[in-house]
Amino acid sequence: MHSSGRLSYGQLSAFFIPLGVSASLTSITHVIINGTLSRGEHAAFIIACYAIAMSLFSILERPMIVFRQTSSALVTDKRSFKLVSIFFIYVLVATMLISVVIAFSPLGHWIYTTIFGATANMVGAVSLAFKVIILVIIFSGIRGLYQGIIITQLATNWLTIGVVARLIAMFITAYLMVSYDFITSASGAIIFLVGMLIECLVSIYKGDSLLRNGLDPVDSPPLVKADISKFYFPLMYYFLMQTILTPVIYILLAKSGNIEMSIASFALAFSITNLILGFFMYTHQLVLQFYAVNKQKVVKFVIFASIIPTLLLCLLCYTPLGMAFMQGVMGADEALSLATITVLKFFIIKTLVFPWVDFLNGFLMLRRQTKKMLFAQMANLVVVVSTMVILIQLFPQLNGVNGAIAASLGELAGLVIVGIIIYRMSDHFKNKKLLSE
Numbered sequence: 001m002h003s004s005g006r007l008s009y010g011q012l013s014a015f016f017i018p019l020g021v022s023a024s025l026t027s028i029t030h031v032i033i034n035g036t037l038s039r040g041e042h043a044a045f046i047i048a049c050y051a052i053a054m055s056l057f058s059i060l061e062r063p064m065i066v067f068r069q070t071s072s073a074l075v076t077d078k079r080s081f082k083l084v085s086i087f088f089i090y091v092l093v094a095t096m097l098i099s100v101v102i103a104f105s106p107l108g109h110w111i112y113t114t115i116f117g118a119t120a121n122m123v124g125a126v127s128l129a130f131k132v133i134i135l136v137i138i139f140s141g142i143r144g145l146y147q148g149i150i151i152t153q154l155a156t157n158w159l160t161i162g163v164v165a166r167l168i169a170m171f172i173t174a175y176l177m178v179s180y181d182f183i184t185s186a187s188g189a190i191i192f193l194v195g196m197l198i199e200c201l202v203s204i205y206k207g208d209s210l211l212r213n214g215l216d217p218v219d220s221p222p223l224v225k226a227d228i229s230k231f232y233f234p235l236m237y238y239f240l241m242q243t244i245l246t247p248v249i250y251i252l253l254a255k256s257g258n259i260e261m262s263i264a265s266f267a268l269a270f271s272i273t274n275l276i277l278g279f280f281m282y283t284h285q286l287v288l289q290f291y292a293v294n295k296q297k298v299v300k301f302v303i304f305a306s307i308i309p310t311l312l313l314c315l316l317c318y319t320p321l322g323m324a325f326m327q328g329v330m331g332a333d334e335a336l337s338l339a340t341i342t343v344l345k346f347f348i349i350k351t352l353v354f355p356w357v358d359f360l361n362g363f364l365m366l367r368r369q370t371k372k373m374l375f376a377q378m379a380n381l382v383v384v385v386s387t388m389v390i391l392i393q394l395f396p397q398l399n400g401v402n403g404a405i406a407a408s409l410g411e412l413a414g415l416v417i418v419g420i421i422i423y424r425m426s427d428h429f430k431n432k433k434l435l436s437e
Contacts, residue, residue: 007294007297012286012290014157015154015289016282016301016305018156018157018158019151020278020280020281021163022156023279023282026163026166027274029166029167032167033188036174036183039178039183041183046188047185049125050129050188050189052116052126053189054188056102056116060095060098060102060137062243064141065239066144066236066239068144070228071144071147071148072147072288072289073368074223074227074228078211079222079223083224084223087228092138092141096134099137102130103127103131126185129185129188130189132186135193136196139200140200142200142204143196143199146208149211150203151285153210154289161206163199165198165202166195166199169195170192173190227368230370231365231368232370234372241381242377244381248385249384250266252385252389252403253266253388256396256397256399258397258399261400262400262403266343266400268332268336270404272340272344273351276309276312277309279308279309280306280308282358283302283306283355283359283362284361286362288365291363291366302355302359305355306355309351309354310352312351313351322337323341326340326341339399343404346408349408353408353412353415360415360418360419361418364421375421379413379417380411380413383412383413384410385406387402387406388406391406
């Protein structure tokens with residue numbers, strides 16, 4: 001499959017579109033959960049407690065999410081899968097030990113109240129929701145391990161099938177919760193757990209089938225344990241730094257002229273931008289799976305695909321569709337809608353840049369140089385923080401716009417750094433350097 005030099009745009013689309021659809025559908029997960037929790041008594045309290053548990057979970061889940069990329073980049077046969085699986089078990093045990101300590105010791109109480117700002121009456125509900133949701137970490141990791149195989153064998157339609165099955169299971173569970181009037185913060189965690197379990201089972205079914213039938217041969221040196229840790233840990237740190245960015249922006253936005261409007265408009269604009277960009281979070285896989293087959297077609301395909309999120313965002317920002325979407329779908333009033341659309345205009349830079357950052361990161365994954373990705377992410381973090389500090393001091397009245405400018409400039413800085421790294425790794429640069437010497 002990978003050895004043929006013939007590659008059509010239809011094959012690229014058949015590979016990439018299911019990946020994008022699955023990523024976009026995944027965002028519906030939280031719509032189902034929040035929609036269910038909003039039906040309970042004291043809905044604001046229930047949703048807030050679930051959100052705190054979910055925020056802590058999202059940090060602890062990061063080490064598991066990385067196994068999708070690790071598996072797709074490193075697993076080439078049953079032997080390499082076994083090595084990655086053993087490494088996965090070590091990471092899973094360590095992550096679960098940390099999670100259990102937080103869930104069942106006074107440390108959890110301290111984290112909920114001191115770091116996440118939970119009040120004393122929220123701690124019990126947050127703790128119960130977190131105790132349920134840590135089980136999701138197990139299924140999330142196993143899912144990613146097998147999805148890596150599914151991606152390398154180009155059976156990406158199964159990722160969409162898995163997410164659809166997940167959403168159906170969540171809808172049924174949510175319906176039962178509402179029917180039996182069992183709506184608490186833990187209910188949201190249970191809905192999430194059921195959905196992830198179903199998606200995990202689908203991934204195991206297809207991934208194991210591909211593994212038993214034999215993976216397509218790939219010309220690469222035999223995998224050793226050191227290769228896994230060198231690839232995995234930098235990528236994990238990369239994603240953890242990515243997770244830190246958003247809370248940092250929110251903390252600094254609290255110093256704006258109008259705190260509530262600032263945070264609300266940025267939060268809505270950020271969620272819409274991520275929803276649009278979610279479809280393009282797998283451009284690195286185009287490099288991993290196809291660049292060696294036909295690099296010209298891969299680059300042309302990405303050029304075309306990378307324009308789409310910007311066009312969609314421009315439609316929301318510069319046509320009446322934006323106000324209709326904000327008021328009809330997002331339920332925002334006129335003032336918040338106008339403020340959000342203004343913030344969205346400054347996210348256009350991010351939509352132009354993000355697909356290319358992910359695409360160039362694919363080269364570093366392909367060459368197993370994930371530690372170099374950290375330089376770009378550190379540049380992103382530094383630029384975001386410094387830009388926010390300066391803008392908040394000079395233009396606090398810009399409110400949420402400051403966050404969008406900082407996030408976009410940070411992404412642009414990341415693109416510049418990763419672009420320089422890729423260029424310095426190229427044969428053209430190396431030959432030029434040899435001639436100059």
